[in-house]
Amino acid sequence: MGATSPSGLELTMAVPGLSSSSGSEGAGCNNNGNGGGNMRDLDINQPASGGEEEDFPMGSVEEDEEERGVGGPHRPKKLRLSKEQSRLLEESFRLNHTLTPKQKEALAIKLKLRPRQVEVWFQNRRARTKLKQTEMECEYLKRCFGSLTEENRRLQREVEELRAMRVAPPTVLSPHTRRPLPASALTMCPRCERITAATGPPATALQPSSAAASSPFHPRRPSAAF
DNA sequence: ATTGTCAAGTAGAGAA
DNA sequence: TTCTCTACTTGACAAT
Numbered sequence: 001m002g003a004t005s006p007s008g009l010e011l012t013m014a015v016p017g018l019s020s021s022s023g024s025e026g027a028g029c030n031n032n033g034n035g036g037g038n039m040r041d042l043d044i045n046q047p048a049s050g051g052e053e054e055d056f057p058m059g060s061v062e063e064d065e066e067e068r069g070v071g072g073p074h075r076p077k078k079l080r081l082s083k084e085q086s087r088l089l090e091e092s093f094r095l096n097h098t099l100t101p102k103q104k105e106a107l108a109i110k111l112k113l114r115p116r117q118v119e120v121w122f123q124n125r126r127a128r129t130k131l132k133q134t135e136m137e138c139e140y141l142k143r144c145f146g147s148l149t150e151e152n153r154r155l156q157r158e159v160e161e162l163r164a165m166r167v168a169p170p171t172v173l174s175p176h177t178r179r180p181l182p183a184s185a186l187t188m189c190p191r192c193e194r195i196t197a198a199t200g201p202p203a204t205a206l207q208p209s210s211a212a213a214s215s216p217f218h219p220r221r222p223s224a225a226f
Numbered sequence: 227a228t229t230g231t232c233a234a235g236t237a238g239a240g241a242a
Numbered sequence: 243t244t245c246t247c248t249a250c251t252t253g254a255c256a257a258t
Contacts, residue, residue, distance in 0.1 A: 078254040079233055098247090120234060123247075128232090130248090 081121070085111045089121050097126055 081089070092099070092107055099107065099122055101115075108115040171180050 080255085081233085101245090117233080119246085121232095124232070124234085127248080127250095 079117070085113065089118070089125070093122065093125050097129075098122065 088107070088111055092103070096103070099118070104115045104118050104122075107113075108118045111118065173179065174181050
């Protein structure tokens, strides 16, 4: 299962029975929702439409190495990848979540970015994917916790009911003689609270409580010697 | 003013 | 030593 979240994250999660509601949280998904994009959609490789000065946000390959900002702000402007750049990055991320140096170089040339920028984009993209997956797993575990708590409550109630029903000790047959054992010869298994013969193989209860016969407490126990 | 997003910086770990 | 990764942080910017 691979879901694409509103923010374009492709998520895969190996959680049984989880229908990853792909667009669950729409809270912060402002980008690429309508394609129209009310967000300023700067192409960092184009000069800003109005002002023709050195108005590059930063980091396009054209302006790369030069030491600008001598005494200037250490983080001058924020790069915004263009739609096309993001699309191509997403596309290659879909194919591969990591890049070889060659792939990185090629992609950087294709996108007119520095290899470092491509690398950073992939790092951040992986981080976002992982975060999303973690959030989904968290949701899933919360649901599991809820249903297990409910199941636990139900079983506790069942135990209480069974305890209340057990007025007299059940008649237990000896495994050897097939005759009823005296109560003094019986013990209670501390784990399953089942009545057994004090020695020898487990005795056969004549009137096992209906739940004890197919109790969920003892699923396929390797015939332990009690 | 606050909040969310995201590119980029930094530190530390691990592999070659 | 160098490279790449993850995890965490920072700061710019848009949306509310």
